[in-house]
Amino acid sequence: MLAIGVDIGGTKIAAGVVDEDGEIIATTTRTTPATDAALIEAAVADAVAELRAGHEVVGVGVGAAGFVGADRRTVNFAANLAWRQHPLAEELEKLTGLPVVVENDANAAGWAEYRFGAATTARHMLMVTVGTGLGGAIVLDGQLVRGSAGFAGEIAHITAVPDGQWCGCGRRGCLEQYTAGTALVRTARRRASAGDARMSPLLQVAGGDRKQIDGPMITRLAQQGDPGAIELIAEIGRWLGMGMASISTLLDPEVIVVGGGVAAAGDLLLGPAREAYAAHLTARNHRPLAPFLPASMGNRAGIVGAADLAR
Amino acid sequence: MLAIGVDIGGTKIAAGVVDEDGEIIATTTRTTPATDAALIEAAVADAVAELRAGHEVVGVGVGAAGFVGADRRTVNFAANLAWRQHPLAEELEKLTGLPVVVENDANAAGWAEYRFGAATTARHMLMVTVGTGLGGAIVLDGQLVRGSAGFAGEIAHITAVPDGQWCGCGRRGCLEQYTAGTALVRTARRRASAGDARMSPLLQVAGGDRKQIDGPMITRLAQQGDPGAIELIAEIGRWLGMGMASISTLLDPEVIVVGGGVAAAGDLLLGPAREAYAAHLTARNHRPLAPFLPASMGNRAGIVGAADLAR
């Protein structure tokens, strides 16, 4: 039984035909038509039509950044796209004639890791995506946790530091301000700007312009052994570990899967995260410690997870 | 179909026969025999035998403070009783001949509120018990969340303040150190000890001895309009609201039920909690705000919830 998964990103729509083992057997892409809802839907429908030509599919799963209603049919709010209380599933069903399920993109990716990736042996998973921002997905007892109105899993916005760094969400001290790519780069730039000698190698690589410092540059230097870059990633890792410890206190996951661009730093990130997690988890000597596992599905996760949810 | 619920407390074992509507139709109690596991089991079995004499029951549900395994049969660790990896269900089944289910006491109470109390119309509930300490229970999509090893729902030990007040659990800044009866009384005593004039009426009621200040005294004064006592309870309420906002960011509950001794302060506690919750919940203008409801089952919750889980 095949299904189509669609991952609507800010610049690209990626779609694929996915089999029951989570393998993608055909793919196509479209450019995201800016912020016009109807054009986006047309592009998705077009991609679906192309993929259906060669395969018999039972439905379409769509992953999109934004708050998706608990019914998995409506996008209530998206920061980057034009949707407000938008009946995305209904519109796409009209255009495609196939049953459509909509899911938050981080949830879709987390579901793929749970079903086919790093967490296949677990029943309870916490997935965290450390990219530019911080994304999350929670699976408990085999079910994706969506909450009463679809807002569950927003781990970016639990409070890490009362009265801490302002967040784009209008509140202070959100975890995302301490452990994500943006936090990593901001810390590096601020320290460079303050004349911190440990940032000198990084600043040199950036051609002396601290605004040229970016995440991959920090990761690369860290992997080459630069102490300043290692320290920057370790700090992100410690906050990640502390945040996961608070969440595990609530949810007691079996495994913690870590994906996203910053996770490319591997154990430079995960080592400090594991250590901070152990130090901050309550009752740690009476319980198993959830392992931190690297995500294994890569960019495919969004398509595969969305497709699987459509079956 | 009747079931027996048993609530094993530090000083008292309370048991009752519970019907399918959550009504208790017969009760009995025993004194808790200190820390001897076999004596406790004998006392429970004795209470069960007494209750069975008059009613046909299908099983026994037991609520106990401690970490109960995900199989609901084993108590892995209890702070106040002698259990370590103890097969409580098996032992009680031998003694009673009935099927036995064990559950953490806060979970049992939360389940009672979900099934028969303040949250009967909801599918997703967060229950918080603000007593001497802080207890919690999470129901998502009609299921009690227990986690991979039974440790879920420990809301007392999410980190509220990095490097904050030391907690009995060996870590710093746990939410319980900011919003529970112990925190309430400690704040009052510390401020009285520092000569804070707003604590004068309270100190006077305590006969001038700050060690005599207790929670009910503070609640009583607050209900009489004393500004110092009102401020103390409001502070507890604000931390409660902030903590619940972080948890809601993760779990998106439909309602938040508040029980426990400190909750007797009613809106003096819940008013500031609601306000802080709204101020600290991410995306609050795109989502419904979960109401804070007072628990309605009172002391019966433990027995009723445990019995219902045994059915």
Next chain:
Amino acid sequence: MLAIGVDIGGTKIAAGVVDEDGEIIATTTRTTPATDAALIEAAVADAVAELRAGHEVVGVGVGAAGFVGADRRTVNFAANLAWRQHPLAEELEKLTGLPVVVENDANAAGWAEYRFGAATTARHMLMVTVGTGLGGAIVLDGQLVRGSAGFAGEIAHITAVPDGQWCGCGRRGCLEQYTAGTALVRTARRRASAGDARMSPLLQVAGGDRKQIDGPMITRLAQQGDPGAIELIAEIGRWLGMGMASISTLLDPEVIVVGGGVAAAGDLLLGPAREAYAAHLTARNHRPLAPFLPASMGNRAGIVGAADLAR
């Protein structure tokens, strides 16, 4: 004995002849010639020449934003002007033929309040200027505290919140990020952006564009009784009081003088500041509480203080 005081600001150079009672008996201004050190000096010399024409003066005092050396002759670093290890006093003495003393502008203004303004009866004064940023001056036992290299009095950059809001200085959680005009406006805009209903009146006055919210707008609304604006200023006041409590723990001042644009809010700012100060000052029931007094010298403080230091 008359002296000339000069206040070099980012856009304007203001100068005046000041008598021994701190009265300004003649003034003149020049536009600040951007960032060219020689042009700035020529403009200062020109203003001094004009003022000397009608009055016999014994010297020139210059106040400037930046780190001034302990010898009061060199500007070691200025964020907004071109000086780096710049011998400002020497250059101006060459141009004017008068003895010149250089002082940090906040110190000069604080000295004016101490000598002729709000703190004339005290020997130990803490002055804090709550403007766009946060400035400070410390007088102990009648002496302006300058430190071993002229860096003393930087109250803006004591740490208020570990791991808090990033500061332009390259560190986190500086007091200035919590109590200054910039913090006031940022909080208002962030809360407005998050859809906080209490910010609605403010947002309306700003024509619906949160980027139009500024400090005077908030103060005006607060003075008209708007609860949201009052709350914003009170929050700034509480952080001010907490910061001053930490500093008083170190320095035990007799009075605390509060100046700067945000201080125009009067008791809307100072009331919460006094309350937080009392709550956070150690040993407060064994000691006098320093009063918070509004600054009384206004814009003249810079000129008057600089002139007095030159005598």
Next chain:
Amino acid sequence: MLAIGVDIGGTKIAAGVVDEDGEIIATTTRTTPATDAALIEAAVADAVAELRAGHEVVGVGVGAAGFVGADRRTVNFAANLAWRQHPLAEELEKLTGLPVVVENDANAAGWAEYRFGAATTARHMLMVTVGTGLGGAIVLDGQLVRGSAGFAGEIAHITAVPDGQWCGCGRRGCLEQYTAGTALVRTARRRASAGDARMSPLLQVAGGDRKQIDGPMITRLAQQGDPGAIELIAEIGRWLGMGMASISTLLDPEVIVVGGGVAAAGDLLLGPAREAYAAHLTARNHRPLAPFLPASMGNRAGIVGAADLAR
């Protein structure tokens, strides 16, 4: 010109004749007569009489724990002794017939380091005593800073963590709760109690009883290379460095002298302190970094400083 210095401790009164070079040429001790003010004064007078027998002295300086008035004659409050607004200098002058100066004991010790010890080449000194608690003394431009009512220099009670650990002073988050012997031991015990494996060697040395863990034990293990003990002292050091950075932002000292029992750990403490200091000091690339120097006067500091202040 000789003077007598007296150090009134909780259990012992130590006195000595001190010459102008800060050398002690004769000493004697008495047991502190508990909490009776008259008995304490008699014991001091008795020690003074003994020392005067062999030496001609010009006055007596007395160091005592507590808040000493700005006139250096009155003890306003002492936590451990019976003094409340007590005219200690006057009483001792009656008994001895010599001029008497009273000073806070930490101030007296700091003065000794400034005059004869680690800071003799500096004009601006910050002294911090890391013992069971945290003491401090500030010398600016050659003058001991006493504040308007004698309360200056209480570095123990600046706020390190808003809403942090409760302090005996009735407030939260005081620096003393993060960097002092009590904090060191408490952290070790709490971590041991939570089953932290890094505390195992320490717990073993303590015979398995975490209440037997004390400061010298931690220092000894750290000096032997135990990673857990090294980490405990480093944490104290980091908080020390952060606290000193905030104070230096205000006062710009030339040197920072570190004394007290915990300072026996040497660079295990001072290394992390220096690093945190550099990381948290504002404008650090535009200014000299004050060195952290070990105190050099040891236990003699109290007597020598008090005597010197009496001259």
